[in-house]
Amino acid sequence: MIPLRATMLIDAPVEQVCAILARSDIWTRTARALGARAQVTGRDGASFAPLADGDRIAITGPRTGSFTVVVDLDPVAQDDSRLIPPLLRLTGPSGPVGAATIRLFVADTPAGALVTVDVDLQPGSRRARFLLAWPNLRRRVLRGEQTLLGIAALAADEVQVVVAGAIVAGGRVLAARRSAPASLAGRWELPGGKVDPGESDAAALTRELREELGVEVEVGEQIGPDVALGPRRVLRCLRARLLDPTRPIEPTEHDQVRWLTADELDEPDWLDADDELLPHLRTALAARGHD
Numbered sequence: 001m002i003p004l005r006a007t008m009l010i011d012a013p014v015e016q017v018c019a020i021l022a023r024s025d026i027w028t029r030t031a032r033a034l035g036a037r038a039q040v041t042g043r044d045g046a047s048f049a050p051l052a053d054g055d056r057i058a059i060t061g062p063r064t065g066s067f068t069v070v071v072d073l074d075p076v077a078q079d080d081s082r083l084i085p086p087l088l089r090l091t092g093p094s095g096p097v098g099a100a101t102i103r104l105f106v107a108d109t110p111a112g113a114l115v116t117v118d119v120d121l122q123p124g125s126r127r128a129r130f131l132l133a134w135p136n137l138r139r140r141v142l143r144g145e146q147t148l149l150g151i152a153a154l155a156a157d158e159v160q161v162v163v164a165g166a167i168v169a170g171g172r173v174l175a176a177r178r179s180a181p182a183s184l185a186g187r188w189e190l191p192g193g194k195v196d197p198g199e200s201d202a203a204a205l206t207r208e209l210r211e212e213l214g215v216e217v218e219v220g221e222q223i224g225p226d227v228a229l230g231p232r233r234v235l236r237c238l239r240a241r242l243l244d245p246t247r248p249i250e251p252t253e254h255d256q257v258r259w260l261t262a263d264e265l266d267e268p269d270w271l272d273a274d275d276e277l278l279p280h281l282r283t284a285l286a287a288r289g290h291d
């Protein structure tokens, strides 16, 4: 049977689109948009972790019926487009329908990532062949594919926030020197990193500062405005208070850290975006005095 195919051009880098399609929340959100419920094995509906080989997505809904999608990450060779994981095989629908395979292709084009979803229906019997030819069922499958692509496109359009911590103690703020990538190595920043999809800014900063400096913090208010890092990326500086100021800072990703007073703020070679934060950091240091 001819696969039911939907395509969409998503104006984002291929790697980003591939990562989005492999996120489990994209599949649970698609099910919800179709009036169904999806449960990925061992994960709650808000999980943004990538799907793993062997994961099962149980889908239940009045219009979709009940079936399970088994994630199969074996890539299949394809000459003219990149087939990315997840290759999903749909198995064991509860009705008389046989099996189906969902394949995702992502091709790099000058206009963005061209995503193709193919659903191959494989009837298990003559009766199933008849049911699968039913236009209403085929329309529903196509609508499901288009919904998935629409949700992936919306996710690609979400702004990526990089949180940076202004760790203030004793009237000084902690700056850290990057050791990677080569283009940024040697320049100074406020420690932090990217907020994962679905993660709060405070949770992301707490996680990043634990990973990068081995410290526990309480996250406070934003300092200064969001600073644009690119078309869909901003730098957001948040105050962070060390829960145990006596504990030594142990940088794992930076090759140097230093505490700066308001007067020393101009000394390091900051990343470009951070320059815009310096006046706000100076005000924050002055306002709080010696905390």
Ligand SMILES: Nc1nc2c([nH]c(=O)n2[C@H]2C[C@H](O)[C@@H](COP(=O)(O)OP(=O)(O)OP(=O)(O)O)O2)c(=O)[nH]1
Pocket (backbone or CB within 6 Å): 162, 163, 164, 184, 188, 189, 190, 191, 192, 193, 194, 195, 229, 235, 271, 272, 273, 274
């Ligand atoms: N953390 C941090 N990143 C900054 C600052 N200023 C600035 O332009 N950036 C840029 C540099 C990077 O391109 C990006 C943050 O990337 P990152 O490498 O720190 O984030 P991450 O730990 O989540 O990275 P990853 O390894 O997971 O990709 O934001 C800043 O003050 N702090």
